[in-house]
Amino acid sequence: MATLDAIFEATIQLLLRDGPHRLTTTRVAERAGVSVGTMYQYFPHKKALIYALNERYLDALGDRIEAACRAHHGAPVDRMIDTLIDTYWRAKTGRADVTRALYRSVVEMDNEALIEVFASRADAACAAMFASAPDMTVADLKRFNLTLLTVIFGTVRNAFERNLSPNEAEELRGELAMMCKAYVRTRMIPHNQQ
Amino acid sequence: MATLDAIFEATIQLLLRDGPHRLTTTRVAERAGVSVGTMYQYFPHKKALIYALNERYLDALGDRIEAACRAHHGAPVDRMIDTLIDTYWRAKTGRADVTRALYRSVVEMDNEALIEVFASRADAACAAMFASAPDMTVADLKRFNLTLLTVIFGTVRNAFERNLSPNEAEELRGELAMMCKAYVRTRMIPHNQQ
DNA sequence: CCTCAAACTGAATGATCCTTCATATATTTA
DNA sequence: TAAATATATGAAGGATCATTCAGTTTGAGG
Numbered sequence: 001m002a003t004l005d006a007i008f009e010a011t012i013q014l015l016l017r018d019g020p021h022r023l024t025t026t027r028v029a030e031r032a033g034v035s036v037g038t039m040y041q042y043f044p045h046k047k048a049l050i051y052a053l054n055e056r057y058l059d060a061l062g063d064r065i066e067a068a069c070r071a072h073h074g075a076p077v078d079r080m081i082d083t084l085i086d087t088y089w090r091a092k093t094g095r096a097d098v099t100r101a102l103y104r105s106v107v108e109m110d111n112e113a114l115i116e117v118f119a120s121r122a123d124a125a126c127a128a129m130f131a132s133a134p135d136m137t138v139a140d141l142k143r144f145n146l147t148l149l150t151v152i153f154g155t156v157r158n159a160f161e162r163n164l165s166p167n168e169a170e171e172l173r174g175e176l177a178m179m180c181k182a183y184v185r186t187r188m189i190p191h192n193q194q
Numbered sequence: 195m196a197t198l199d200a201i202f203e204a205t206i207q208l209l210l211r212d213g214p215h216r217l218t219t220t221r222v223a224e225r226a227g228v229s230v231g232t233m234y235q236y237f238p239h240k241k242a243l244i245y246a247l248n249e250r251y252l253d254a255l256g257d258r259i260e261a262a263c264r265a266h267h268g269a270p271v272d273r274m275i276d277t278l279i280d281t282y283w284r285a286k287t288g289r290a291d292v293t294r295a296l297y298r299s300v301v302e303m304d305n306e307a308l309i310e311v312f313a314s315r316a317d318a319a320c321a322a323m324f325a326s327a328p329d330m331t332v333a334d335l336k337r338f339n340l341t342l343l344t345v346i347f348g349t350v351r352n353a354f355e356r357n358l359s360p361n362e363a364e365e366l367r368g369e370l371a372m373m374c375k376a377y378v379r380t381r382m383i384p385h386n387q388q
Numbered sequence: 389c390c391t392c393a394a395a396c397t398g399a400a401t402g403a404t405c406c407t408t409c410a411t412a413t414a415t416t417t418a
Numbered sequence: 419t420a421a422a423t424a425t426a427t428g429a430a431g432g433a434t435c436a437t438t439c440a441g442t443t444t445g446a447g448g
Contacts, residue, residue: 154352
């Protein structure tokens with residue numbers, strides 16, 4: 001619905017421009033071009049609005065990651081790593097404003113549940129993907145998976161919060177990929193590869 | 195001063211127990227065992243209180259990192275990496291409550307300046323340390339340094355926000371160290387080592 | 389054109405909160 | 419001890435905000 005989208009967009013913009021403690025129901029409504037009452041027809045609380053915003057975003061992010069993982073079943077591990085980094089990085093920087101706004105809104109409420117759900121989805125999707133790699137020979141796949149996800153997600157977030165120049169960001173991304181691949185090689189039991 | 199410490203402690207406890215949007219000057223004063231007026235003798239705003247809290251923490255963290263770096267001048271690179279991870283990890287998990295409370299308070303204000311200062315300190319200290327390693331042969335030290343810091347700090351934070359079991363956390367820490375060292379080996383121009 | 393329901397409106401309400409300041413208490417100085 | 423200075427108090431002012439609801443607008447169906 002157009003009204004709903006307008007409300008979400010307004011929320012994001014205000015979150016970005018003024019920060020979370022200036023995020024007023026009145027202001028959101030005003031910027032969205034509707035009245036406060038209308039907002040309360042879609043969301044019972046202000047919290048519900050922010051919750052819905054995060055849910056929307058994390059669902060979409062989960063979808064993208066699952067799709068990327070599914071699309072690379074059976075690929076070589078190195079390729080999987082490139083994909084994972086690329087997907088996550090692009091999701092974050094593609095609409096950097098949304099990412100930033102949501103990072104800021106996270107504190108407002110108990111969204112640990114949402115994050116938990118997202119983490120589980122990503123965990124499962126990636127574990128399945130890695131398990132399908134023909135050249136995969138790591139002993140403890142669960143540990144391997146947890147490590148990669150934590151490092152990649154954490155690094156991207158941290159990179160995102162420091163104000164890196166596009167150049168630095170691009171470099172960092174390449175280094176991160178290299179690092180993950182080096183880790184894989186450390187963790188792999190030698191088999192009979194090139 | 196005792197009063198100041200009481201106020202800081204009260205702030206941390208309330209931040210943890212009730213979250214940032216329940217952090218009231220009145221409540222902080224009450225829990226600290228002083229009156230609101232007293233608080234305003236130490237801090238002109240509520241923002242100033244939170245700012246001071248973050249400043250305090252980041253200064254201390256910067257001190258620890260600088261000390262660790264200084265103490266390992268001339269050590270082998272692998273040892274430096276262990277030290278860096280260990281120092282940061284311990285600082286975060288040592289008083290996990292404080293860490294968590296501050297992560298939550300960050301949103302309240304423009305503390306980008308504080309973070310910037312901290313990042314610069316850490317950058318400089320680590321760069322100097324790495325440059326002093328006898329076995330250091332990476333071409334682009336700046337890039338190397340940025341990568342390591344971003345990955346380590348980002349991973350630790352991310353690990354901290356997911357509710358990992360102590361076991362998982364410990365495992366992850368080990369894997370992170372291994373990963374960083376593997377990266378170093380990738381980045382080093384072969385010389386004449388073992 | 390009329391009817392009815394769905395969607396929208398925004399002033400009013402009640403609650404919460406930051407900040408101030410006139411006053412009181414403690415501590416130091418003379 | 420008395421005056422002066424520093425520190426502490428907390429009720430009250432003034433502002434902001436989430437939420438409500440009585441009434442208005444819109445638009446589809448007859």
